[in-house]
Amino acid sequence: MNPEKLKVAIVGASGFTGSELARLLISHPEVTISMITSESHVGKPFSDLHPQFYSRLDIPLESADQVEKVDVDVIFLALPHGVSMDFVARWKDKGAKIIDLSGDFRLSSKEVYEEWYGKKHTYPDGFKTSVYGLPELFSKQIGDADLVANPGCYPTASILSLAPLYALGIIEADSVVIDAKSGLTGAGIKANATTHFSNVNENFKAYGIAGHRHTIEIEEQLGGLAGSATTVQFTPHLLPVDRGILATSYAKVKGEMNQEKLTKIYHEFYQDKPFVRLRNQAPGIKDVRGSHFCDVFPVWDTRTSRVIVLSAIDNLLKGAASQAVHNMNLMFDLPEDTGLNQLPLKP
Ligand SMILES: NC(=O)C1=CN([C@@H]2O[C@H](COP(=O)(O)OP(=O)(O)OC[C@H]3O[C@@H](n4cnc5c(N)ncnc54)[C@H](OP(=O)(O)O)[C@@H]3O)[C@@H](O)[C@H]2O)C=CC1
Numbered sequence: 001m002n003p004e005k006l007k008v009a010i011v012g013a014s015g016f017t018g019s020e021l022a023r024l025l026i027s028h029p030e031v032t033i034s035m036i037t038s039e040s041h042v043g044k045p046f047s048d049l050h051p052q053f054y055s056r057l058d059i060p061l062e063s064a065d066q067v068e069k070v071d072v073d074v075i076f077l078a079l080p081h082g083v084s085m086d087f088v089a090r091w092k093d094k095g096a097k098i099i100d101l102s103g104d105f106r107l108s109s110k111e112v113y114e115e116w117y118g119k120k121h122t123y124p125d126g127f128k129t130s131v132y133g134l135p136e137l138f139s140k141q142i143g144d145a146d147l148v149a150n151p152g153c154y155p156t157a158s159i160l161s162l163a164p165l166y167a168l169g170i171i172e173a174d175s176v177v178i179d180a181k182s183g184l185t186g187a188g189i190k191a192n193a194t195t196h197f198s199n200v201n202e203n204f205k206a207y208g209i210a211g212h213r214h215t216i217e218i219e220e221q222l223g224g225l226a227g228s229a230t231t232v233q234f235t236p237h238l239l240p241v242d243r244g245i246l247a248t249s250y251a252k253v254k255g256e257m258n259q260e261k262l263t264k265i266y267h268e269f270y271q272d273k274p275f276v277r278l279r280n281q282a283p284g285i286k287d288v289r290g291s292h293f294c295d296v297f298p299v300w301d302t303r304t305s306r307v308i309v310l311s312a313i314d315n316l317l318k319g320a321a322s323q324a325v326h327n328m329n330l331m332f333d334l335p336e337d338t339g340l341n342q343l344p345l346k347p
């Protein structure tokens with residue numbers, strides 16, 4: 001083992017985002033995977049659960065309790081919300097940086113969390129130190145953080161679609177509608193009635209209408225950019241595909257607007273952001289599948305005087321695992337694109 005490499009633990013490696021983290025980190029030049037955990041599969045070789053790793057990552061899964069005993073630089077928590085918070089509380093003084101993929105530390109306070117997640121928060125001090133891990137907006141703060149709250153998948157696509165306009169303070173109050181669609185892996189590895197093949201195959205359905213927990217995450221971040229609270233209408237849908245998110249955002253803006261001006265605003269905002277690709281045609285989820293890109297296409301509709309922004313990401317990557325690796329790169333002062341330059345898989 002190269003002692004100069006970062007030693008990482010992936011907690012929750014039996015799940016979808018945990019295995020995608022392993023796939024990215026196994027070929028990251030500055031990382032050694034020291035430990036991977038699962039409570040349901042302790043002792044099994046990782047490649048038994050995820051055969052794509054056969055002969056490349058066969059180490060056994062261990063219980064998360066074992067993380068206490070190893071010296072690691074970074075801990076990735078790929079756990080459900082409500083579970084991560086206890087591990088963060090346990091390991092906050094361990095001397096490792098923590099990147100939490102769950103929603104446990106993304107919001108502004110215990111009160112807001114409990115209202116939107118409908119469960120008690122047991123480590124509210126974490127809200128004081130956590131940094132929202134969206135590198136396009138907070139790279140400096142992420143660089144100084146010990147605890148990063150990796151954004152949700154829908155919020156990543158939604159916030160990046162509207163951030164340039166919010167940052168200028170030109171969004172008309174109460175005008176924003178975000179209509180988003182996700183592939184099934186967004187729901188995690190355990191099947192349930194909603195994600196059962198028979199219920200999703202050749203079907204397409206909205207859920208979480210007027211109350212999905214990502215609404216407040218989007219509102220807090222976009223409101224923060226504008227410097228005043230904002231309301232958005234957010235509706236998620238389940239697509240019968242395995243991965244990918246397409247968000248279509250609509251907004252009214254203050255003052256004069258046209259396509260040229262809109263395109264310029266987006267180019268200026270994202271000019272030094274290597275993983276946001278401004279497109280000149282509507283992006284599809286296959287254009288970003290398997291990659292860390294967020295493809296964004298802003299359109300001015302002269303007829304309705306509305307901005308329409310399409311944005312596409314891979315929910316497991318830019319929406320979760322590759323975003324977490326991007327955050328790790330920033331936290332350890334590595335070039336931000338290290339290990340993240342995979343081109344999309346298509347078809
Ligand atoms: N899937 C996605 O597209 C995205 C997911 N996220 C978030 O990332 C996190 C992980 O998501 P995902 O990988 O999809 O989830 P999965 O359901 O696929 O995996 C969750 C993992 O958590 C482990 N786990 C569950 N309960 C416990 C527990 N009490 N103690 C220890 N480990 C536990 C499971 O391990 P085992 O059962 O083996 O013990 C499993 O490995 C979630 O918070 C999710 O909301 C964020 C953005 C996008």
Ligand SMILES: CC(=O)N[C@@H](CCC(=O)OP(=O)(O)O)C(=O)O
Pocket residue numbers: 081101102103151152153154182183184185186187188208214236238
């Ligand atoms: C398709 C699907 O079910 N998606 C999940 C969101 C996945 C995600 O990003 O969730 P967290 O905010 O919990 O991390 C959902 O709507 O609950």
